[in-house]
Amino acid sequence: MTFVLRVGVHANNPSLLVLSQNGLLEQRIAARGGRVEWLKIAAGARTVEYVGANLIQVGGTGLTPPIAAQAKGVPIVTFAASEARAVGGIYVRKDSNVKTIADLAGKTVSLAVGSWLQALLATALDRAGLSWNDIIPLDLTEPESRQALLAGDIDAWVSGGGLRGGADEIRAIANTGDLVTNPSVFFARRDFAEAYPDTIADVASALQDTDRWIAQHPKEAAAVLARVAGGPLDIGEWETHIAQRPWGIHQVDDRFITEQQKAADIFFRFGLLPRKIDIRDAIYRHPLNLDRAA
Known part of the structure; x- marks a missing residue:
C-alpha cells in the first residue's frame, strides 16, 4: 500500500537540509512503496507543532522543542540525536559590568525562546542560583539580538555562535560546552513511528549517510x-x-535521556512547562542499528 512520509525541514538543521536535496530518502522510501514530501518550516522550533497537527511525521530540532511538545501532550517520540555541539554561549558587550551569570539578575537577556538556547540559558541560571523570573527574557532573532546588544539596548545575548559583525565588541560569560550538550534531536509522530518502524530506520540511516557525506x-x-x-x-x-561541529547520529541512549531530563526538570521548576514529564515516555524503542561514528 502506498504511503506518504512528510518531513519538516528548516535552515537550522543542515542534516535535514542536505538530505532534502540528495534523494537518498526518496530512494529508500520508494523501495517500500512510499513517497516523500518535504515541508519547509520558517522557524525550526515550530517543527513540533507541525508534528502535533500531523502536517509532518518526522522532523528535527535542538533539545528544547521535543521537551515542550511532550509536556503539551503532542504525540511525539524521539529516535535519534547527534553528538554534542559545543557552539555558542552567552555574550555581553566588552564594556559591560556583567561579569558572571549571577550578574544577569534583573537584566534583559535576548534569545530565541523555545529553541535549544532556552535550555542553555535556563541551565546557566540554575547553576548560578537564579531562576527565569530573575531576568527579563526577550524573544529576538540572532540579527535583532546582535544589533540590540551592540547598541547597548539589552544586557546579554544567548547565541548559537553567529556573532559575525561586531564580534570584536562582544565577550562570552558562559560557553555552551560547559552547560549543555546541545545535540540535534530527531523525532517522529508516535502513531506513524509505530505503524512504520522500517521507515523510521530508513530515515535514520539516510541521515547517517548524509552526515557522513557532509563530513x-x-x-x-x-x-x-x-x-x-x-x-x-x-x-x-x-x-x-x-x-566546527560533529557529524553523524546515534539512537537515543541513557546519556541523552539523562541530559534531556535535567533540562525538563529545570524548565518545570522555572514555570516553562505546564507539567512535569518523564523523558523516557517519549523515547522510540525499536532498534535502528546505526554505526555510532559517521
Missing part, C-alpha cells in the same frame, strides 16, 4: 547549504560551520 565533502556540502538554507551564511561560512 567527507565539506566544500560541496557548504555549496548546497548556502543555496538552500536561505540564511545569511555564505559558502565559506558554511564550510567553517561544517568543520
Whole structure:
C-alpha cells in the first residue's frame, strides 16, 4: 500500500537540509512503496507543532522543542540525536559590568525562546542560583539580538555562535560546552513511528549517510547549504560551520535521556512547562542499528 512520509525541514538543521536535496530518502522510501514530501518550516522550533497537527511525521530540532511538545501532550517520540555541539554561549558587550551569570539578575537577556538556547540559558541560571523570573527574557532573532546588544539596548545575548559583525565588541560569560550538550534531536509522530518502524530506520540511516557525506565533502556540502538554507551564511561560512561541529547520529541512549531530563526538570521548576514529564515516555524503542561514528 502506498504511503506518504512528510518531513519538516528548516535552515537550522543542515542534516535535514542536505538530505532534502540528495534523494537518498526518496530512494529508500520508494523501495517500500512510499513517497516523500518535504515541508519547509520558517522557524525550526515550530517543527513540533507541525508534528502535533500531523502536517509532518518526522522532523528535527535542538533539545528544547521535543521537551515542550511532550509536556503539551503532542504525540511525539524521539529516535535519534547527534553528538554534542559545543557552539555558542552567552555574550555581553566588552564594556559591560556583567561579569558572571549571577550578574544577569534583573537584566534583559535576548534569545530565541523555545529553541535549544532556552535550555542553555535556563541551565546557566540554575547553576548560578537564579531562576527565569530573575531576568527579563526577550524573544529576538540572532540579527535583532546582535544589533540590540551592540547598541547597548539589552544586557546579554544567548547565541548559537553567529556573532559575525561586531564580534570584536562582544565577550562570552558562559560557553555552551560547559552547560549543555546541545545535540540535534530527531523525532517522529508516535502513531506513524509505530505503524512504520522500517521507515523510521530508513530515515535514520539516510541521515547517517548524509552526515557522513557532509563530513567527507565539506566544500560541496557548504555549496548546497548556502543555496538552500536561505540564511545569511555564505559558502565559506558554511564550510567553517561544517568543520566546527560533529557529524553523524546515534539512537537515543541513557546519556541523552539523562541530559534531556535535567533540562525538563529545570524548565518545570522555572514555570516553562505546564507539567512535569518523564523523558523516557517519549523515547522510540525499536532498534535502528546505526554505526555510532559517521
